[in-house]
Amino acid sequence: MAEAVQFAAESLAGGRARAARTVLDQVVLPGEELLLPEQEDVEGPGGAGERPLRLNAGTRSRLRVVCGPGLRRCGDRLLVTKCGRLRHKDPGSGSSGGVYWVDSQQKRYVPVKGDHVIGIVTAKSGDIFKVDVGGSEPASLSYLAFEGATKRNRPNVQVGDLIYGQFVVANKDMEPEMVCIDSCGRANGMGVIGHDGLLFKVTLGLIRKLLAPECEIIQEVGKLYPLEIVFGMNGRIWVKAKTIQQTLILANILEACEHMTADQRKQIFARLAEN
């Protein structure tokens, strides 16, 4: 890790943009610029000055790159805005491009379009609910954005209720907006979360870990007790088991998972399963 930081710092000091391909899974620092594979050929060894003339420069195959969290577009390069490890995922079709993002440990959530989050209703005002999602400002949620809601048939949402929803608008200049229906108008699991159960907060990194497909932790937890659980990308977890005791145990285990190795976790789960 320390070496990687040193290396990143050196390259930053050098002022030369590195190719994104070469720093995958390495530490990147805010302010660093990354080159996409396409530009590597152009700006690679020869430098930007003498770019070979192409006959069909205009019809160059287009590259579709998605900037994930921690990256921003800066001209035709990627600008790093967070400190962490650079990750990449190839698109399915096998062409270049894909999704780049920076993995880092943080607690503060920044709304992202498409994220599923757990919010707390803080106010009802006319046609919209104000929902606290842990971001810098509350999100708005229209009362029509529930399954089966019409002007006559309002959803039953009280102040203080938990909402599981999805962002449809989330950018830095506007108030984020949530909905509790998908594009077909179905609830698809979203909506008001039950009145029992416990809500607690963990770091965003842990949430991502838990939501990874085939996450061992979730499978192991599922074997312990029958449970209902909701993960919000904003670092909130709602969990409900049969009894208060079980709910508390589950919440404490999930919180502790952040700092446990796989072996330690297995030991604890084995011990719990015995009881």
Next chain:
Amino acid sequence: MKETPLSNCERRFLLRAIEEKKRLDGRQTYDYRSIRVSFGTDYGCCVVELGKTRVLGQVSCELVSPKLNRATEGILFFNLELSQMAAPAFEPGRQSDLLVKLNRLLERCLRNSKCIDTESLCVVAGEKVWQIRVDLHLLNHDGNIIDAASIAAIVALCHFRRPDVSVQGDEVTLYAPEERDPVPLSIHHMPICVSFAFFQQGMYLLVDPNEREERVMDGLLVIAMNKHREICTIQSSGGIMLLKDQVLRCSKIAGVKVAEITELIQKALENDQKVRKEGGKFGFAESIANQRITAFKMEKAPVDTSDVEEKAEEIMAEAEPPPEVIAEPVLWTPGTAQIGEGVENTWGVLEDSEKEGEDEGGSDEAVLPDDVKMDTAEVSNVGSQDAPIVLSDSEEEEMIILEPDKNPKKIRTQIVSAKQEKAPSKKPARKRKKKRIVN
């Protein structure tokens, strides 16, 4: 920034858990969270951790003219600050109700209980007295600020030493710490606040409520007590009716808790004093890793020079001839050269020879007191090595490199598609779903 609201389901859950005598962090009704007291390098500086709540205390003093109506008494000043660092809901530079309440409670607990002898702070009656200022900063907020702050205040006051003063006729002399040892304040007793949270109109009681418990409580009773079981302050807030029995029971519990905490504080103070006397690492310096070059800065240590010459001669006589070192410039590439002991890093060798350094080498390390020796040895190692490499074989490093252990695990779980990452799963009631990213 606004405070995160408490949802209905959290409130309901907490109250139900309290009814079942369960707490979120697995504590019993009368349990305190773990308390940790650590000291700074200066006198009168300490950090108190009560679970995740942390308070920094710092005492300072100043010579001022006394108040007119109390010409022979020193002045005590307490100030608690709730910074935004502790919780985003605290606004900087604003006197919130909570802050005013906490500050007044602290003053009542510490000043009005006369735990500090203010008369001993008088230098010249009517002209010069000491003003003792206690600054408390909340570093992290996880409930029960008042208990943590009162512990931090009294620990900082006990730890503090003021410069010595002498008065001869009209002349007042202030001695620097080097001339005369600073003197501690005279403290009669140590009042410590213990908070009790009441729920369901006083039906249930919890000691040391954390942040979420504080939000759902109906009332709060704070009892400040010293280890002689003398109540220094008692305050009930929140507007609940308490029965006589309840208050009596709380005062009994407070007595037990205060005795435990006082013992812990005294142990911490003794430890710190012992380490300071021995000249080892103390205070926050303990936690500073010897990893960076800047961390090697150290103050001059007094060196015993009584029998240096004999000792040096003795060492020289006994020691073997120094190993042959050929200081030959090594030519790497044209234009660059390296001078030194050679190509290889010889730190390991130096570190090894350090143990027998007393009888070998004849360097200045040999005459230093034992405890300083380690540090200087490391410093000189760095000095002799021209490459700015961090110490790689110090013991601290093994403890610090915890993160790389975690990383492999992270990599495993985090090589996931961003698509699936953004589709939270709900098990088992809500089935896992996958969502395509709309670009």
